[in-house]
Amino acid sequence: MSEFNNRISAQRDILLLINSAEWSEELYGLSSGAIERWITANNIKKQSALIQLIQEAASKLFFLSNKSQEQITDEYRMLSKEVQDLTEKIKREVMEIYNWGQSKIK
Amino acid sequence: MSMHLYAFGSICRGEIDAGSDIDLLACLSEPNQSIDPNKFSIYTYERIRQLWHEGNPFSWHLHLESNLIYSSDGRNFLNDLQEPSKYTNATIDCNKFQKLFIESHTSLMKSSNSMIFNLSCMFLATRNFATCFSLGMGRPIFSRLSPLLIDRKLPIERDIFDILVRARILSTRGYGNPISEVEVRAARSAAPVVIQWMDDCLSKEVFCE
Numbered sequence: 178m179s180e181f182n183n184r185i186s187a188q189r190d191i192l193l194l195i196n197s198a199e200w201s202e203e204l205y206g207l208s209s210g211a212i213e214r215w216i217t218a219n220n221i222k223k224q225s226a227l228i229q230l231i232q233e234a235a236s237k238l239f240f241l242s243n244k245s246q247e248q249i250t251d252e253y254r255m256l257s258k259e260v261q262d263l264t265e266k267i268k269r270e271v272m273e274i275y276n277w278g279q280s281k282i283k
Numbered sequence: 284m285s286m287h288l289y290a291f292g293s294i295c296r297g298e299i300d301a302g303s304d305i306d307l308l309a310c311l312s313e314p315n316q317s318i319d320p321n322k323f324s325i326y327t328y329e330r331i332r333q334l335w336h337e338g339n340p341f342s343w344h345l346h347l348e349s350n351l352i353y354s355s356d357g358r359n360f361l362n363d364l365q366e367p368s369k370y371t372n373a374t375i376d377c378n379k380f381q382k383l384f385i386e387s388h389t390s391l392m393k394s395s396n397s398m399i400f401n402l403s404c405m406f407l408a409t410r411n412f413a414t415c416f417s418l419g420m421g422r423p424i425f426s427r428l429s430p431l432l433i434d435r436k437l438p439i440e441r442d443i444f445d446i447l448v449r450a451r452i453l454s455t456r457g458y459g460n461p462i463s464e465v466e467v468r469a470a471r472s473a474a475p476v477v478i479q480w481m482d483d484c485l486s487k488e489v490f491c492e
Contacts, residue, residue: 185383
């Protein structure tokens with residue numbers, strides 16, 4: 178699959194995880210504007226672990242999007258792996274929200 | 284440090300409305316912390332030259348629709364590059380965007396989770412398909428309305444297409460009213476038409492490759 182489609186797919190995986198919890202308004206994307214809107218709509222603490230993880234994943238995906246789509250460099254592979262690891266951490270955070278409720282991030 | 288700043292895209296076409304953002308490009312010789320990556324697409328001169336050499340659609344977009352707003356050396360870097368190489372990737376790119384459309388549509392049909400993101404990706408795939416298709420045919424249209432403006436026009440109503448546009452703006456800028464269930468259903472019902480249109484474009488046209 179193309180790197181372009183892979184990045185979209187990685188973004189979708191993260192959004193599906195986050196939006197599987199119950200929110201006043203779901204997260205529409207990993208752009209800074211969409212994340213800001215989601216934080217405000219759901220009254221979430223900006224310094225919560227979940228927000229930090231989302232912003233880190235968004236920043237890495239954004240960086241990858243400015244790389245060549247054809248050249249698979251070591252840096253590209255490393256960042257892709259980091260996005261996968263962040264996705265796992267986001268999954269664990271969302272699971273904790275399921276278990277302990279939204280007071281964890283508000 | 285050398286720097287050239289450009290405006291490109293909708294503002295250069297005069298396509299301004301509440302949903303428009305201003306596309307800005309920064310060409311730099313080295314990283315510059317004062318350039319906000321949320322406001323500028325940031326490229327090194329080397330990378331831009333590479334895109335020109337590849338005949339990448341973005342190089343054609345910049346070549347045809349950009350205006351210099353600042354130059355550190357009095358020169359116009361993009362103008363000096365002249366015309367990009369011929370675009371020869373239309374078939375591969377169009378297939379890639381059709382695949383993205385189908386994946387996003389499949390995800391949308393599977394559950395109501397992240398519907399707006401999936402609609403946003405369906406817009407991105409449709410717009411990019413039309414842009415690459417038109418560039419491959421030698422009559423490029425870079426507008427976000429390109430599927431409705433190219434010679435082989437996408438046969439869906441403007442109000443349905445506008446639902447996809449709104450989803451894209453929500454996803455990329457966090458701006459606009461959420462999309463209702465009724466609107467999602469309307470957009471979903473247009474998906475088979477889009478897939479058929481992509482098939483027709485790819486089967487009936489021969490690109491200048």
